[in-house]
Amino acid sequence: MRLFLIVVIAVFISITLTAQATLDPAYHTYEEILTELDSLQALYPDYIMVEQIGTTLGAVPYQDPIPIYAAKLSDNVTVTEDEPKVMFAGQCHAEEVLGIEISMYMINDLLEHRFMSPWSVWLNNLEIWFVPTYNPEGLSVVMSGEDTTYRKNKRDNNLNGIFDFWEGPGGDFDGVDPNRNYGFNWIHGDTLGCTSGDEDYDYYRGPGPFSEGGTQAIRDLAAEYNFIYSINWHSSRTGNFSEKVYYSYEWVPGKRNPDFSMCQQAGVNVAALIPKEPPQPGNYEPYPSQSRRGCAHDWFYKAHGTIQLMIECGTMNLQPPEPLIIDTAERNSQGAYWLLGRTLGYQTDDKSMLTGHITDSSTGEPLIAEIRVEQKHASYFEPRLSEGLYGRFWRVLPQGTYDLTFRKKGYETLQLESVVVNNSGWMNLDNPPYNGVQMVPLETADFNGTIYRDGTPVAGEIILYDETGNDTIFTSDGSYEISRYAGEYRALVTGDDCVPKFFELELTAGDQQLDFNLLPAVEVFSEDWNSGLQNWTINGDWAISTESAVGDFVEDSPGIFYENGWDVHITSPSINLNGVSNDVMLVVDHRYYIEHEYDNIFIEIKVGNSDWQEIAGWSGKNYIWHKDYIELEEFVNNRIYLRFRLLTDATITDPGWRINTIKLVAAVGSDSDDETTPVLTTQLKNNYPNPFNPQTRINYSLSNSSPVRLQIFNLKGQLIRTLVNEFQTTDNYTLTWYGNNDKEEPVASGIYFYRLTTGDYNKTRKMILMK
Numbered sequence: 001m002r003l004f005l006i007v008v009i010a011v012f013i014s015i016t017l018t019a020q021a022t023l024d025p026a027y028h029t030y031e032e033i034l035t036e037l038d039s040l041q042a043l044y045p046d047y048i049m050v051e052q053i054g055t056t057l058g059a060v061p062y063q064d065p066i067p068i069y070a071a072k073l074s075d076n077v078t079v080t081e082d083e084p085k086v087m088f089a090g091q092c093h094a095e096e097v098l099g100i101e102i103s104m105y106m107i108n109d110l111l112e113h114r115f116m117s118p119w120s121v122w123l124n125n126l127e128i129w130f131v132p133t134y135n136p137e138g139l140s141v142v143m144s145g146e147d148t149t150y151r152k153n154k155r156d157n158n159l160n161g162i163f164d165f166w167e168g169p170g171g172d173f174d175g176v177d178p179n180r181n182y183g184f185n186w187i188h189g190d191t192l193g194c195t196s197g198d199e200d201y202d203y204y205r206g207p208g209p210f211s212e213g214g215t216q217a218i219r220d221l222a223a224e225y226n227f228i229y230s231i232n233w234h235s236s237r238t239g240n241f242s243e244k245v246y247y248s249y250e251w252v253p254g255k256r257n258p259d260f261s262m263c264q265q266a267g268v269n270v271a272a273l274i275p276k277e278p279p280q281p282g283n284y285e286p287y288p289s290q291s292r293r294g295c296a297h298d299w300f301y302k303a304h305g306t307i308q309l310m311i312e313c314g315t316m317n318l319q320p321p322e323p324l325i326i327d328t329a330e331r332n333s334q335g336a337y338w339l340l341g342r343t344l345g346y347q348t349d350d351k352s353m354l355t356g357h358i359t360d361s362s363t364g365e366p367l368i369a370e371i372r373v374e375q376k377h378a379s380y381f382e383p384r385l386s387e388g389l390y391g392r393f394w395r396v397l398p399q400g401t402y403d404l405t406f407r408k409k410g411y412e413t414l415q416l417e418s419v420v421v422n423n424s425g426w427m428n429l430d431n432p433p434y435n436g437v438q439m440v441p442l443e444t445a446d447f448n449g450t451i452y453r454d455g456t457p458v459a460g461e462i463i464l465y466d467e468t469g470n471d472t473i474f475t476s477d478g479s480y481e482i483s484r485y486a487g488e489y490r491a492l493v494t495g496d497d498c499v500p501k502f503f504e505l506e507l508t509a510g511d512q513q514l515d516f517n518l519l520p521a522v523e524v525f526s527e528d529w530n531s532g533l534q535n536w537t538i539n540g541d542w543a544i545s546t547e548s549a550v551g552d553f554v555e556d557s558p559g560i561f562y563e564n565g566w567d568v569h570i571t572s573p574s575i576n577l578n579g580v581s582n583d584v585m586l587v588v589d590h591r592y593y594i595e596h597e598y599d600n601i602f603i604e605i606k607v608g609n610s611d612w613q614e615i616a617g618w619s620g621k622n623y624i625w626h627k628d629y630i631e632l633e634e635f636v637n638n639r640i641y642l643r644f645r646l647l648t649d650a651t652i653t654d655p656g657w658r659i660n661t662i663k664l665v666a667a668v669g670s671d672s673d674d675e676t677t678p679v680l681t682t683q684l685k686n687n688y689p690n691p692f693n694p695q696t697r698i699n700y701s702l703s704n705s706s707p708v709r710l711q712i713f714n715l716k717g718q719l720i721r722t723l724v725n726e727f728q729t730t731d732n733y734t735l736t737w738y739g740n741n742d743k744e745e746p747v748a749s750g751i752y753f754y755r756l757t758t759g760d761y762n763k764t765r766k767m768i769l770m771k
């Protein structure tokens with residue numbers, strides 16, 4: 001009812017109200033921004049280049065798409081030079097027009113002083129991008145006087161062909177909040193129609209991450225230029241957040257991003273350089289960002305490592321008249337300029353920076369490759385990449401000693417250990433002793449063959465895992481051809497009505513034939529939830545939901561996010577593995593979205609009356625339906641239970657775990673001859689799961705009492721962790737490696753070896769940690 005009323009009233013307003021308050025004419029309209037940028041480009045063609053970077057959506061029936069423009073400032077401005085890049089975004093929210101004025105002021109200031117230091121130093125050594133507005137739709141609403149309090153863009157949310165807005169803050173049913181539309185934690189933003197008192201509908205996140213033309217333009221610009229620093233200006237309408245500088249992020253006390261100290265350094269220094277509006281004393285105040293709702297600054301950090309500040313400029317008087325406009329711009333520019341100096345290590349106390357070029361060792365060609373600083377890595381990062389034109393990368397780091405991993409498909413992974421970054425200037429890996437980052441290309445390995453079920457070709461798939469991820473090859477008639485790179489892979493091969501099976505592949509250069517023989521499968525256990533949860537023991541709020549694409553699935557907290565402090569699980573009925581062959585595989589089709597590292601999901605198994613043992617575990621986000629495979633060979637000839645468990649810590653929640661189908665398949669017939677009499681042999685078994693992140697379980701058995709060592713080594717053969725070093729008696733043993741070294745520090749993604757050494761046995765197996 002409320003909605004209907006608003007729509008009616010909004011239409012009424014838009015038709016009948018003609019004269020509205022308008023802003024001081026000193027504020028730029030969209031057209032005035034373009035005119036001014038064009039004339040500056042005509043005056044200073046060597047220093048400013050105006051470029052269209054996208055358009056508004058164009059899905060708005062009452063308005064054509066509006067081009068979104070950026071201005072690049074640098075010497076040799078038409079050339080992309082091998083220089084660090086910084087980006088300033090003026091306007092995101094429509095009514096927050098001061099950011100446009102700060103952008104236009106800085107553009108003019110830089111151009112006027114282009115021959116004077118420090119402006120000349122910045123222009124000659126940096127590429128400085130400005131996007132005065134990426135919400136020109138909203139800007140037009142504000143500048144036309146239709147509604148000077150308007151916040152969002154103009155998306156026609158109810159598809160009625162009419163721009164439904166309410167004069168005054170909030171109540172605008174149409175429009176998307178661009179600063180809730182970015183692709184990180186978007187799920188936590190407001191849904192359509194979400195009400196919040198005075199600001200109803202004002203924070204709508206949009207129909208999907210990056211659904212809007214404005215955020216798409218910023219996303220694409222960021223992908224092209226890997227900005228080191230950035231600012232996005234806002235203004236706080238209530239004044240509660242005014243004159244503050246927000247940096248990424250401390251969502252709750254203690255949960256900070258790995259580069260928090262550098263984000264804080266930028267926030268603190270920039271804030272200290274911006275005086276508050278006279279006559280207030282003091283300067284802007286720095287704060288860590290606590291909002292996890294699809295905001296630009298968190299996305300910039302997650303996607304590219306860009307340190308972006310959100311500055312709430314001005315006071316609660318969002319649109320002050322002259323002379324406060326120019327005054328606010330001048331004061332804010334002082335803070336913004338600090339970032340330019342910091343990028344170059346010029347006229348600032350803080351200079352520490354890692355840089356270098358990545359090239360192909362045989363051709364010298366620049367490479368787009370991932371640079372991972374192991375001490376400053378998080379599992380949710382998108383790969384931080386070098387750029388393609390020069391192979392150049394930059395990374396702001398506090399002074400310290402770092403282990404670096406450089407990774408690119410088709411190249412040998414390169415690791416540099418103990419690289420020292422200090423605060424006297426850039427640490428450039430082009431210099432000795434490193435002399436650049438040269439990556440060695442791998443040779444091509446072509447292989448082909450057939451997947452057989454008991455000798456008959458069968459449709460199936462081959463999933464190849466390596467340390468950069470996995471990919472799947474499908475075959476409809478059993479035969480396949482694959483071209484990859486030489487190296488070691490773990491492969492999971494499936495075939496229709498077959499037991500899926502893991503293989504360790506060593507692919508060498510050239511052509512080779514590789515057939516996979518699978519065994520016909522019988523289903524030992526299967527759950528598709530069509531008859532609900534009646535066979536399961538439930539602890540928590542687990543319930544059945546349905547999606548058209550996959551049918552029924554079970555989830556821990558239907559329709560909402562899971563809660564803090566949960567330890568909830570569902571337990572299967574008893575499953576009989578007596579007489580089942582050793583080739584037995586658990587296949588779970590699921591997706592999850594769990595607070596990375598702090599909350600976890602596990603699959604556990606219980607044999608008879610023994611304790612629950614963990615057989616697989618995950619954390620973080622893998623929110624598309626996918627299958628995981630877990631070998632259960634060691635549990636045959638028992639009755640077992642399976643338990644699916646969600647364990648959450650005290651803060652921060654996410655959507656949770658959804659499990660579609662659970663299947664346990666085994667090879668037809670019993671070949672469990674040696675298993676019926678439980679004679680133990682000394683044996684190191686495969687770890688579960690593998691690949692894994694971050695923990696995996698290692699099992700072994702001892703046929704006689706002996707001194708035992710179980711140790712983890714990296715690819716170079718260096719000892720990473722000693723898990724066992726003691727005298728042990730005849731038994732089965734299980735332990736979990738949590739991906740830490742002996743100093744309890746998490747180790748890098750990659751291939752590791754675990755070795756069991758006893759008095760008369762020595763066996764090494766391989767595993768892949770994939771973060």
Ligand SMILES: [Zn+2]
Binds near residue numbers: 092096233
């Ligand atoms: Zn804002």
